[in-house]
Amino acid sequence: MIDWAGYLQLMLAGALLTVELTVVGAVVAFIMAMAAGLGRMSRFWAVRAIATSYIEFFRGTSIFVQLFWIYFVLPLLGVSISSFAAGVMALGLNVGAYGAEVVRGAFKSVGKEQHEAGIALNFTSWQRTRHIILPQAFVIMLPTFGNNAIELLKATSVVSLISLADLTFQAQVVRAQTGSTLVPFLGVLILYYAMALSISWAMRLLERRVTRGLDGVRT
Amino acid sequence: MVQPIIQVDGISKRFGELTVLDNLSFDVRPGEKIALIGPSGSGKTTILRILMTLESISSGIIRVDGEPLFHMLRNDVLVPANERHLHKMRTKIGMVFQLFNLFPHKSVLDNVTLAPILTKGVARADAERNAMSLLEMVGMAEKAKAMPVQLSGGQKQRVAIARALALKPRIMLFDEVTSALDPELVEEVLNVMKKLARETDMTMLLVTHEMGFAHDFADRVLFFDRGRIVEEGPPKEIFNHPKQERTQGFLKKIIAAGHRV
Ligand SMILES: Nc1ncnc2c1ncn2[C@@H]1O[C@H](COP(=O)(O)OP(=O)(O)OP(=O)(O)O)[C@@H](O)[C@H]1O
Ligand SMILES: [Mg+2]
Numbered sequence: 001m002i003d004w005a006g007y008l009q010l011m012l013a014g015a016l017l018t019v020e021l022t023v024v025g026a027v028v029a030f031i032m033a034m035a036a037g038l039g040r041m042s043r044f045w046a047v048r049a050i051a052t053s054y055i056e057f058f059r060g061t062s063i064f065v066q067l068f069w070i071y072f073v074l075p076l077l078g079v080s081i082s083s084f085a086a087g088v089m090a091l092g093l094n095v096g097a098y099g100a101e102v103v104r105g106a107f108k109s110v111g112k113e114q115h116e117a118g119i120a121l122n123f124t125s126w127q128r129t130r131h132i133i134l135p136q137a138f139v140i141m142l143p144t145f146g147n148n149a150i151e152l153l154k155a156t157s158v159v160s161l162i163s164l165a166d167l168t169f170q171a172q173v174v175r176a177q178t179g180s181t182l183v184p185f186l187g188v189l190i191l192y193y194a195m196a197l198s199i200s201w202a203m204r205l206l207e208r209r210v211t212r213g214l215d216g217v218r219t
Numbered sequence: 220m221v222q223p224i225i226q227v228d229g230i231s232k233r234f235g236e237l238t239v240l241d242n243l244s245f246d247v248r249p250g251e252k253i254a255l256i257g258p259s260g261s262g263k264t265t266i267l268r269i270l271m272t273l274e275s276i277s278s279g280i281i282r283v284d285g286e287p288l289f290h291m292l293r294n295d296v297l298v299p300a301n302e303r304h305l306h307k308m309r310t311k312i313g314m315v316f317q318l319f320n321l322f323p324h325k326s327v328l329d330n331v332t333l334a335p336i337l338t339k340g341v342a343r344a345d346a347e348r349n350a351m352s353l354l355e356m357v358g359m360a361e362k363a364k365a366m367p368v369q370l371s372g373g374q375k376q377r378v379a380i381a382r383a384l385a386l387k388p389r390i391m392l393f394d395e396v397t398s399a400l401d402p403e404l405v406e407e408v409l410n411v412m413k414k415l416a417r418e419t420d421m422t423m424l425l426v427t428h429e430m431g432f433a434h435d436f437a438d439r440v441l442f443f444d445r446g447r448i449v450e451e452g453p454p455k456e457i458f459n460h461p462k463q464e465r466t467q468g469f470l471k472k473i474i475a476a477g478h479r480v
Contacts, residue, residue, distance in 0.1 A: 113316065113318060113320045114320065114322070116273050116316070116320065117316065117320035117321075117322070119271070119272065119273060119309070120271050120273070120309075120312075120313065120314040120316075120383070121313075121333070121334035121338065121382070121383070121386065122306060122309040122310055122334065122338045122386065123334065123337060123338060124302075124306070124338075125302075127337050127338070131333065131337065132322055135324045136323065136324055139324075
């Protein structure tokens with residue numbers, strides 16, 4: 001007799017960790033995307049160079065390699081972090097690099113005339129960015145950010161490689177212990193799908209909030 | 220004699236090979252209402268954009284209130300202005316654009332209050348009180364809570380005028396502020412501008428193809444052609460007895476196109 005209730009609990013615990021990785025990873029990714037996206041448009045050469053290197057490096061190497069470096073190689077250099085922090089960092093830095101290009105594109109798509117109106121009203125360059133361009137660009141970024149968040153969710157399973165007991169990891173455990181393949185993998189399928197749906201739904205809600213009274217901004 | 224509020228002294232503006240303003244000079248007295256007219260591409264928009272510091276100049280010097288606009292004195296030598304100097308100079312000047320350029324994510328009221336709050340540190344309550352009286356003046360007080368998308372072109376432009384006025388600039392620049400509007404909406408914007416011209420001592424420079432309006436509004440008309448001022452004078456003289464052939468040709472064409480003079 002297999003104790004399915006116990007195994008279900010195990011999988012739900014894994015799912016919880018996956019949710020945590022996704023949420024914290026998304027926060028890191030958002031911050032990195034904003035910083036690097038704005039950095040690429042900076043007036044200062046050095047800032048642009050740093051932002052560009054970050055973006056190119058994290059888009060040019062795979063998330064496996066990044067995770068292994070953060071978890072296994074950094075400790076050799078004297079920087080050791082928990083496996084959860086390593087997972088969050090790899091996910092956030094990786095997805096943030098893709099997000100940075102979204103941020104940049106969205107900022108570029110807000111018309112030059114909005115900048116000029118800001119200059120004519122004597123805003124500083126930061127005030128123009130913060131109060132005029134960002135709110136309009138944000139509306140444009142949101143749908144793509146939603147997709148990125150779902151990509152991030154799907155990428156979280158890489159952390160099972162550093163023995164973090166996320167949903168994928170727990171499904172493997174259940175499979176090994178019960179000998180059943182269908183049940184754990186069906187559970188995995190349903191749980192990931194439910195999470196992805198929740199992200200879509202939350203993003204749509206957010207989109208509706210920020211676009212209130214704003215029809216016509218997005219072209 | 221009062222010091223001119225604007226002194227444009229031998230400036231040129233080039234975009235690559237193209238010379239758009241060619242050794243241009245003119246002065247504007249405080250409170251003067253100036254209309255800039257002339258054929259398309261003659262540099263009217265460019266000179267307004269330069270005065271608003273949206274474009275740089277290639278050579279020459281502009282003084283506003285006696286102070287160089289694009290230069291500052293360092294050890295008695297004129298050097299290119301830094302951002303801080305430009306920021307200071309911009310407090311004297313406001314501009315209204317052909318396509319309004321309202322902030323689409325801000326309500327009408329917020330469009331008008333944002334700059335005073337952020338750039339002058341005005342308290343929100345004071346900024347809103349001032350904004351409401353300006354919106355009253357342009358006939359838009361009822362729409363204070365509306366978003367720009369909900370407004371007609373003429374209404375947007377009146378809000379844009381109120382927004383520029385909220386910073387209390389001494390000089391206002393208007394670039395064809397009615398040319399993007401449906402004909403039946405032109406009048407409401409022109410009426411606001413007439414009221415401004417009557418009731419304030421602001422210096423106003425206006426680019427327009429509405430010759431009738433230029434005639435009533437302006438103390439002086441500057442006729443631009445190919446980056447130079449070909450002829451200038453009071454509207455009566457320019458419109459009724461133009462001396463230069465090019466001015467005559469331009470006015471004839473405008474009348475033929477159906478504009479009132
Ligand atoms: N950013 C730019 N780059 C290159 N050329 C430009 C730029 N801005 C303006 N020009 C050119 O400068 C010339 C003068 O333009 P400007 O807009 O000042 O004319 P205008 O007198 O306002 O004409 P209109 O009556 O059509 O508005 C035109 O030939 C225009 O193509
Ligand atoms: Mg023009």
